[in-house]
């Protein structure tokens with residue numbers, strides 16, 4: 001059969017991610033879209049560990065590890081350095097977690113986008129600080145269990161809504177902003193290829209399911225990613241030239257189909273699931289309104 | 294420039310099979326060579342090979358590239374078995 005994504009692998013086998021890691025699929029597809037003339041900066045996160053300890057690497061492209069808050073600054077410097085050497089054909093990208101993007105790296109990201117460097121910032125969103133043991137981040141969704149929102153007898157699950165960094169980037173009028181997820185590799189790869197073709201700052205947020213952090217069977221990673229889109233919990237959209245385009249799934253499902261597969265939502269009562277449904281519906285409507293305006 | 298550690302060994306040189314508790318086994322008589330399992334493998338542990346001696350639903354499929362599990366790198370996550378639209382992959386428990 002003809003392959004639907006490029007054949008060449010720039011992420012190699014033998015990496016040390018957990019079995020069924022969605023963040024690993026994110027990297028695999030991103031590099032397929034970006035191509036071998038890429039340079040990647042990775043701050044502290046699972047992906048700082050996944051390539052393997054010294055002297056191993058799992059990437060066929062140059063990779064630099066940065067401090068937790070510095071992905072935005074690092075890609076700015078990498079870009080300017082490469083341009084100074086005449087290597088303008090290289091794609092410079094950050095590959096950072098949600099903690100490193102929505103929380104500690106936010107100002108560095110925002111500043112890099114504002115300065116207008118020709119870079120692609122990829123946020124792989126596993127919705128918590130996984131590398132250090134599943135602590136809540138600004139990108140953790142409402143209702144989730146994490147080790148710092150441990151539920152318990154006080155029902156202390158995450159009470160705050162997800163901070164959607166892609167929306168912040170749209171508010172900042174970044175030339176190309178997209179959301180994607182690993183259940184739709186062709187779509188993801190296409191978005192990276194578009195980002196690569198645009199000269200200027202770009203941002204892509206990729207929902208990347210995490211079996212130990214979300215508490216589900218590792219075989220369900222792709223299934224859960226698809227369900228996130230079909231239940232509209234994680235809408236796919238693109239923002240380009242000031243226009244928003246929202247992907248409308250052919251079939252849609254209630255949020256319970258997505259939540260019930262994951263142990264991190266197992267404590268939610270029916271009325272609480274209803275609340276989640278209501279919030280998801282409201283966000284969807286507001287996205288559609290923004291698309292029309 | 295200060296001296297910084299530079300990696301030089303490809304991760305593919307190491308064997309990850311001890312991480313696995315169950316292994317995917319392909320029933321080629323059901324496999325239509327759609328390559329969906331290849332596409333969704335997070336460990337890049339499914340190769341595409343041409344081997345006419347493998348089984349197939351019918352002879353027409355035999356010339357197409359077929360998936361072949363790289364058991365040195367498969368961690369046994371089971372995504373391929375979940376995603377195969379033809380139920381051609383079974384997860385079989387490893388003897389420990």
Ligand SMILES: Cc1ncc(C[n+]2csc(CCOP(=O)(O)OP(=O)(O)O)c2C)c(N)n1
Nearest residue numbers: 044045046068097098099100128129130131
């Ligand atoms: C300044 C600083 N604070 C804390 C840490 C410890 N630390 C390393 S990775 C990590 C979690 C990263 O979370 P996220 O960015 O979401 O990536 P993930 O691990 O989930 O892939 C933390 C807190 C650090 N390396 N540097």
Ligand code: SF4
Nearest residue numbers: 017018021046130210
């Ligand atoms: S903790 Fe989650 S994101 Fe990190 S390597 Fe494991 S599966 Fe991947």
Ligand code: SF4
Nearest residue numbers: 324325327328330377
């Ligand atoms: S997904 Fe199933 S049918 Fe398709 S190539 Fe893999 S084993 Fe064969």
Ligand SMILES: [Mg+2]
Nearest residue numbers: 097098128130
């Ligand atoms: Mg994270």
